[in-house]
Amino acid sequence: MKEIPIQNIYYLLCYAWDKLEERDLVAVNAQKFKDLPNLFARVLVNGLRFLFKRGLDRSYRSSVEEYRGVKGKFQLTQSLKHNSLTLGRAYCECDELTHNVLQNQLLKATVHQLLRYTSLDSRNYDLLRPLYQRFHDVDDIRITSRDFSKVVLHRNNSFYKFLLNVARVLHENLLFDETKGQWTFRDFVRDEEKMAALFEKFIYNFYRHEVGNRYTVASEYITWQAVPIGDSSLEFLPRMKTDVTLTNVERKLVIDAKYYKEAMVSRYDQEKFRSAHFFQVHAYVSNLLNDANAGRRVEGVLLYPTVTVDFDQTFRVRGQTISFRTIDLRKPWTELESDLLNRIIR
Structure with a gap:
């Protein structure tokens, strides 16, 4: 990169x-x-x-020091140990306002x-x-x-x-x-691991600050639209938590931030999107098609930093829209900001 x-x-x-x-x-x-x-x-x-x-x-810090006379909380044991009293001095504990x-x-x-x-x-x-x-x-x-x-x-x-x-x-x-x-x-x-955490927090807070007047911006848990059979329990299913979810009356957009040096993998000499990433967002979107989102468009975006080339691919899967998009972190900031506001969540 x-x-x-x-x-x-x-x-x-x-x-x-x-x-x-x-x-x-x-x-x-x-x-x-x-x-x-x-x-x-x-x-x-x-x-x-x-x-x-x-x-x-x-802030106030407590310290024990020798003073002429008594100041603060008298410390008898230390005063006797150091023979301070015979010299007209005493060890005392004081709270002092200090830098x-x-x-x-x-x-x-x-x-x-x-x-x-x-x-x-x-x-x-x-x-x-x-x-x-x-x-x-x-x-x-x-x-x-x-x-x-x-x-x-x-x-x-x-x-x-x-x-x-x-x-x-x-x-x-x-x-x-x-x-x-x-x-x-x-x-x-x-450091890909550190940058992945930074990228995710950046995307979340960017949209919270910049489109918070148009969307409710959150990282939310998604409930599985599943019914356990017999003694089965939904507690055993993995938890689903979005990186960023933008919600208004008309739309719910799930953004999953993926900081990878390689957004695609090579299969039989052909570049393919990572299946695990696709299925993850597909699961998010599928399980958000519930009564709470009736009347809303539910969409998912997998967002990657640009490595060699930009891509912007959108697919409709059983009525659900899932996109793979890149954001070029090397662009001048004003262009990067514009892309995040006008292209990624268009």
């Missing part, structure tokens, strides 16, 4: 994260950056400037990691360095991917979510190459 423009990857991520407002707030000209780490570096520069201007998040909280530690650690990235351009380095120094009252920590899920966010600090998403991508893909003695960025676009 040819290279997807950096700007498009950025937009895919922003939709997948459901953070469009923040994307615009830290808007960057994605086309001018040579790689994703440099794009994300500038996103962090703009985002951190906003955070510092607004004020870094703070030294996990979300700030994660951002500081990510900036530090970026500053060591071999291919970080000099302009980004010069912009990031003073921002890193402003975290002087935040601890340096060694982070893991699990730390990102420990952060508790609420309405007043929700902007952190966007920057932490950026930080997590960088943390998981900036790797130290011991043979070269330098930091490199793993191209996660080549």
